[in-house]
Amino acid sequence: MNYNNILTAFSQGITTITVNRPSKLNALNKATIKELHAAFKHADTDKNTKVIIVTGSGEKAFVAGADISEFAHFDSKKGKKLAQKGQELLFDFIENLSTPTIAAINGFALGGGLELAMACHFRVASNNAKMGLPEVSLGVIPGYGGTQRLPQLIGKGRALELIMTAGMIDTNQALSYGLVNHVTAPEDLLPLCEKIAGKIARNSPVAIGAAIKAVNANYKDGTNGFEVEIFEFGNCFDTQDFTEGTTAFLEKRRADFIGK
Numbered sequence: 734m735n736y737n738n739i740l741t742a743f744s745q746g747i748t749t750i751t752v753n754r755p756s757k758l759n760a761l762n763k764a765t766i767k768e769l770h771a772a773f774k775h776a777d778t779d780k781n782t783k784v785i786i787v788t789g790s791g792e793k794a795f796v797a798g799a800d801i802s803e804f805a806h807f808d809s810k811k812g813k814k815l816a817q818k819g820q821e822l823l824f825d826f827i828e829n830l831s832t833p834t835i836a837a838i839n840g841f842a843l844g845g846g847l848e849l850a851m852a853c854h855f856r857v858a859s860n861n862a863k864m865g866l867p868e869v870s871l872g873v874i875p876g877y878g879g880t881q882r883l884p885q886l887i888g889k890g891r892a893l894e895l896i897m898t899a900g901m902i903d904t905n906q907a908l909s910y911g912l913v914n915h916v917t918a919p920e921d922l923l924p925l926c927e928k929i930a931g932k933i934a935r936n937s938p939v940a941i942g943a944a945i946k947a948v949n950a951n952y953k954d955g956t957n958g959f960e961v962e963i964f965e966f967g968n969c970f971d972t973q974d975f976t977e978g979t980t981a982f983l984e985k986r987r988a989d990f991i992g993k
């Protein structure tokens with residue numbers, strides 16, 4: 734597929750998607766969001782892709798937010814549509830993918846950039862990264878799920894402080910908050926993500942997809958996560974991956990999962 738605002742690469746079971754607008758610090762305009770949707774969808778349906786990594790182009794930014802120049806003149810109707818479409822096409826979409834998705838945060842992850850990273854299943858950062866939700870400094874609030882996912886990840890008080898001050902935290906703080914799982918030197922960022930992806934790729938893609946659904950259920954209003962867990966757990970027993978995983982264990986060999 735041809736993209737203008739992103740790059741995609743595939744190697745050893747990993748699809749890497751790079752937001753590629755470095756002159757705008759990889760800000761998410763409408764076209765980029767559409768392309769990201771297409772690339773994530775393509776990777777999720779690709780049988781060979783076991784893990785997706787998303788990162789930003791250049792040394793300075795993961796993504797410095799939604800593209801401010803695109804919405805500066807919007808009214809409330811357009812603003813609501815912007816948030817709704819964005820959440821549907823990208824942020825909720827990623828969170829609910831059955832393919833594990835890692836955000837490799839290589840610099841500024843601000844506003845929509847941090848929201849993109851938070852929609853991923855987990856985050857790894859280079860030690861030059863800076864994270865924040867500065868929207869209130871623009872007279873608006875986070876609209877791509879930031880008011881929901883940040884408190885889920887770091888707690889209500891910390892999230893509100895970060896949102897209300899429009900501040901940025903460094904990776905030490907992000908690590909201590911649990912916002913990122915690991916911090917590395919910039920040159921080690923993708924290799925570390927690939928190493929973790931390699932460990933994930935050895936396991937059953939079907940079971941991993943079910944685990945994502947069950948974990949996500951904890952954060953869905955009106956959904957009982959324990960019931961979702963029982964349902965997904967039971968379903969695993971009818972899959973070829975379960976037969977292969979348990980047989981391989983009993984035969985003392987490594988499982989060769991069929992996958993998606």
Ligand code: COA
Pocket residue numbers: 756757758760797798799800801802841843844845867868871
């Ligand atoms: N939307 C649109 N353009 C953006 C952008 C965004 N969110 N973030 C950066 N850019 C653009 C700048 O306008 C500039 O473009 P120009 O060279 O055509 O003028 C270019 O990217 C480089 O950014 P610049 O501000 O010059 O870099 P800096 O190193 O001085 O500052 C930041 C870096 C991240 C602190 C600063 O760019 C910033 O505050 N960006 C906006 C962050 C934000 O509020 N995000 C939430 C949006 S909802």
